[in-house]
Amino acid sequence: MGAEAEVVCQQSLEVQFFPKAADVLEVIQKDVVSVSPTNFDKFQPPDLVSVDLSSSDQLNVNPVEKNLDVALESDAMQFVPCIRSGSFADIGPRRYMEDEHIRIDDLSSHLGSLFQFPQPSAFYGVFDGHGGPEAAAFIKKNAMRLFFEDVKVHQTSEVDDIFSEELENSLRKAFQLADLALADDCSVNSSSGTTALTALIFGRLLMVANAGDCRAVLCRKGEAIDMSQDHRPIHPPERRRVEELGGYIDDGYLNGVLSVSRALGDWDMKLPRGSPSPLIAEPEFRQMVLTEDDEFLIMGCDGIWDVMSSQHAVSLVRRGLRRHDDPEQCARDLVMEALRLNTFDNLTVIIVCFSPLDHQEQSPRQQRSIRCCSLSAEAFCSLRSLLEGSNIR
Incomplete structure (x- = not known):
């Protein structure tokens, strides 16, 4: 017994x-x-x-416990994210899979001792291909070289304004180099292109760079905060830019061909090289200093966002993490929800958590026990x- x-x-x-x-x-x-x-x-x-x-009774707290509470409050002021992630991809109703993604929770270890970055350091990317899988596959295969080795990344152990500015400049150059590399590689068809959404975490700094219609969404205390703008031709700022450069929008498509206004590759629409083009590879940046209120980041291709809002996705993932605390399962659940809502595209999701395993608020059921x-x-x-x-x- x-x-x-x-x-x-x-x-x-x-x-x-x-x-x-x-x-x-x-x-x-x-x-x-x-x-x-x-x-x-x-x-x-x-x-x-x-x-x-x-x-409901209040317990007596001795001085040692009071000091511990003060120490924990002090630690909260010096919050540093504990990175862990999960991902899931599915071909969806399409005949071919053109999505690629990259997920590195410990960037410093991955790159080796030649690189010195603030800790923790992590790198994530979602690449939604079109016109064939070649462009997205090329970017994933060469991501480390294009984003870190071929550009001068400012190296330091501290995050400050100078580091943030230099990092943004390096990423902008990396997107340009990746775009040119697609033009020069004979294995990539000139009509093949890809959107690119990347997220870098250095210490408490989260920096998102986006060219295309993938989306990154931050969950802060259950609220969805968009960390990227969908680059669709019908978006007013993009429409103005396209039309100023001689392009046009036909039924929501750039020059009647592409559903995005920014992408890597697609050199059949950018030639001759060096001439102004309504289709550009220039990324937009958003950054955030993470706090203990920031729970996780969702990165997904447009197949997710075509059928659900940012808040819907955040709420679904948050419920899943409180139930089983598994970002991989949450990524899968998000893809399954998009399929249930009849998405018509490939599906890729990355979920990045900023708290350690089992660091959750207790559910009412757990509290009652x-x-x-x-x-x-x-x-x-x-x-x-x-x-x-x-x-x-």
Whole structure:
């Protein structure tokens, strides 16, 4: 016969599924009250052990616990994200898969000792191809070279305004180099192109760069915050830019061909090289200093956002993380939801969490399972007598 006890006492002691009474008493004596064998004999067990199981009672907090609370508050002011991620991709109703993505939770280890970046460091990218899979596959294969080796990335151990500005300049140059590399590579068809959405995390800095209609969405205390703008030809600023450069919009398509106004590749629409083109590879940037209120980032191709809002996606992922705390499963669930809503495109999702595993708010059901008690030294002695006299296996 087993005995189960879940108790929160003066020092937040939890006792669960201890097989022997002696083990229970050892934990009680060590963490809650110190009773020597001599002193224990002086206590006479009362007829009744009084235990208040009301969860609403306030516990007495000793000075040590108060100091710990102050330390935790101080740590919160110096919040540093603990990075973990998951991803999922599906061909959807299309005949061919043209999406690619990259997911690196520890960028410094991936690049090696030649690069010095603030910690933690991470890199993510979603590349939604069109006109064939060649362009997206090329960018994924050469991402490390294009984004870090072929450009001068400012290296430091501290995040400041200078680092942020230099990082943005490096990313802008990396997008331009990637675009030119697609023009020069004979394995990539001139009609093949890809959108590019990247996210870099250095310490508390989150920087998102986007060219195309993929989208990054930050969850801050359950609220969706868009970290990128969809570059569609019908978007007023994009329409104005396109028309000023001699392009036109036909039924929502750039020059009647493309559903995006920014992309890497598609050199059949950009030639001759060096001439102004309504289709550009210039990324837009958004950055955020992460705090403890920031829970996760969703990065997804347009197949997700065609059928659901940013807030819908955030709410679905947040519920999943509170239930099982698995970003990989949440990415899969988001793709399945888009399929249920009859999306017509390939599907790719990356979810980046900023808190360690199991660092979640307790659900009401979990909270109800906890009972609080306040026991005197005499009551503990009585509890010991009762346990020693029982036959707990």
